[in-house]
Amino acid sequence: MKALIYLTKRSLVNNLKRACRKPLTLVLLIFGIAYGIFVVAMLGTLALTIHIDSPKGLLAVLIIWSIYGFLGNFMSYSSRKGILFRPAHAHFVFPSPVSPKLVLLEAAWMNYVMSVCIWLVIGIGAFTVFGIHPVKAVLVVLFGLVIELAFEIAVMVFLYTNDRLPERMMKGIRWAIRIFMAAFALAVVLYFRINGLSIESAWALVDLPALQMIPVMGWQIAAYRLILFGPTALNVSCTVLYLAVVCVSTAAAVRMKCDGGYYEEAAKFADDYAELKKRQKSGEMVWSMNEKKRSFRRVRERITGKGAKAVFHRQMLEYRKEKFFFLDKLTLISLFIAVCFSFGFGKDAVGSSEAPLVLLGVVAYVSFCMSGYLGKWETELKNPYIFMIPDTPLRKMWYATLTEHIKAVVNGAVICLPIGLYWRVPVWKIIFCILIYVVIQANRLYTMVITQYLVGETFGKTGQNIIRMCIQMMLLGAGVGVAALAAVFINMDLIFPIVLIYSVIVTVATGVAASFRFEMMEQL
């Protein structure tokens, strides 16, 4: 254990030292903490606004936490994915003579830190927002931090180290949990549909005795009821049952034999996680770990174009081999956003004079949301061959990014057509919106190339994105300003052509400047 503590301590110290050497990391950390505090404060305000700032409100929060927290943990631990191992663990820790159980307990330190933070927030919220007596608030926190955490650790050890339970059975349990969680959510929705969405009906739901009778999770809820509202026959007996479960599972976890069978899944998880981080770092949109090996369609076609054009044809061939050609998860997200906006604004937007402007706003919003997406083209810059193709940098850049522009047309149409047609926006304005979307995407892409050219890897991907956004806002902001003035003083409809023409000019100029990136692999 001493060696593992040494490992964690030195890693923390060195990371801290590195953060101090890189002020940007510290700034991001401070920003993250400030943002976290802001979100918590907003949640507190929300609780006040919707009038759940009472002990019952806190109980409702704890019920959700108990049910979804427990089941979520069970799911991740039973599939042996709840603890973050690194590939270095497989190299240095798993083969070493350290008890696999201790390895597990040490590796989960991030989970403990998260639990401590969450329970501290709950504790502070308990007596600042929910009006709980400080002693009771402390008891809630202690119960969460000691009893609940002990139970979580026991469940974690049991599920990780138990090689006797067949995997098929665990899979079945995980599916049952998924179904239970969905059914529970559905039951809550149905309950509110039948009883109406009101504080009274919510409190009636929270007070349902059946809730406390659900094994383990319900007993946990009963314990919180005991602390917050005092003893009843039901909550005392359920609390006793819960404490008994915690004691038995803790004892079982201590006594269980473990020879490190879980290292197999842990090592695989570590590799998958490292791969995920690597892909995320390079700007790819990764949705999940363990993505199944992709299958491709068979396409019998030769790459025809010459020079830089061959890059475009190669990319097109790659897309033809994809199951859904250009359509991917980004298209699905675009469609989801379109549907949300179409129906979200309801009948107010249909046929209104503001609808085209709102549509333009949606285009800008989606462009902002998708700003992290880079697409296939960026991998081109990582391969040396593109720099060796005997062609001009401008043509190389154009053909390397052409498929992205075509994809942008598809996604732009997916966003603008359903919303535009539903809101009865004139067709020419819908077309302008699609074109503006395409140009904004192209501009984002070229601005990113310039940003990378200027700052390299000094600020990391996040830093690059922030700088890119600033440059893009400066470049396009002027056009938006001019368009707004023209709209106010001349005609509202002028916004569309002005924004489009200005963006095209700026984007072409940006593209020409960005083409220098394709001159040589070595950058500034």
Add this chain to the structure above:
Amino acid sequence: MLEIQDLSKNYGKNKAVDHVTFTVPDGQVGILLGPNGAGKSTIIKSIAGLLRYKGMIRIQGMPARSLEAKKVFAYVPEIPNMFDALTVREHIEYVRMAYGSDITDEEVAEILRDFEMEDKQDKLGNELSKGMMQKVSICCALAVKPKVILLDEPMVGLDPAAIRMLKEVVLELRSRGVTVLISTHMLEMVEDLWDVMFVMEKGHIKASHTKADAEGRDLDELFFAVTGGENE
């Protein structure tokens, strides 16, 4: 001594290793050979305790998964993975603590000097090149002062000086009675080292030879005689 008895490992329906048995006696260097997909990595990972398996693996007569066996066992994986935020020295320090190794500071300094890592001691894991990581991995394995050492493609990424040093180290370990098992494709690199060799194909040990029964034939010849490939 390293004993593998009736080792089997399945990935789903695919049998990666099928009832494999072999032994590397004390103070001998075993070479595990085989084409890609033969099952070498599965055996190596099983010995290192990274996989579940059927059968028995013993290190110095003790079950490989026991903490006692792990104390005398060192492993150099094919792809080294450092802790990003740990320096070279801290990696060795961790190994020293985890294994309860009695290696002295002078001995650590000597190992680092041998692999030209003395001036890289304060470099963090993520600041090292692949070759340097491989050197650190070897240094850490040596810091264990093992009785059995497992080297998976140890020469990949090493510079010529480090390869020469590694060969010297392997011979020295052998002379001290340490059991060494090396898995590699670089046959010519281990030509002077081996005492016993095993050729794997499709999850089975197809042949094994000792230096004596090889009658002067080199590894190349022995390997291709079994796998049927072309001896270039």
